[in-house]
Amino acid sequence: MEDIKLEKIIRSKRKTIALQITDNATLIVKAPFGIDEKRIWEVIQKHSNWIENKKKEIEARDLKVLKKEFVNGEGFLYLGKYYKLYIVDNQDIPLKLEDNFYLSRSFLDKARGVFIDWYKKEAFNIISERVKWYAQKSNLKYSKINITNAQKRWGSCSSNGNLNFSYRLIMAPISVIDYVVVHELAHLKEKNHGKNFWIKVRMLMPDYKKHENWLKRYNYMLLI
Helix, strand or coil, X not given: CCCCCEEEEEEECCCCCEEEECCCCCEEEEEECCCCXXXXXXXXXXXXXXXXXXXXXXXXXXXXXXXXXXXXCCEEEECCEEEEEEEECCCCCCEEECCCEEEEHHHHHHHHHHHHHHHHHHHHHHHHHHHHHHHHHHCCCCCCEEEECCCCCCEEECCCCCEEEXXXXXXXXXXXXXXXXXXXXXXXXXXXXXXXXXXXXXXXXCCHHHHHHHHHHHHHHCCC
């Protein structure tokens, strides 16, 4: 356990202790108020094998996935599928997707921003459709949809019924997007992650767990 760095302890009104391994292979502990550090370290020791396995899994990731260079032939995710990038001349729009991604050479120095703008527009269009469909199916009403730059949260539901989603979701398969949509819609009725919340999620998506697990396992790929 000596090579596991405890980055921080986050205390809140939660009832249980939760462990999280970051993309830097460090440990974050979420704990209730009033729980002393001795108890926290007991939990860490109890789950030491899980922590070590998660650390190895993160360290084994292909670092090329984490850093985009915007060069010919590089793969970019859209709805769970990789498309190759080609830098082209004489293109009147910054970026388009056909059988591959085509980026205008005139925007090469702004490539990351161009991709993010494109992803945001696609995310708004597709996620809006999925939210509308699941909301009608479940007879739930929401206020509006926002696409954010969030890096740590896939979605959120505000107290006034606004649903927020990270643009990064558009890189995931549509079934995973649907899971996050269902998750946030369920929060319109259930604000916490209690038993009733998961009942609502399961009613809308009986196999939600496999999509939740996909997001936990491959979230590091949804970066640009």
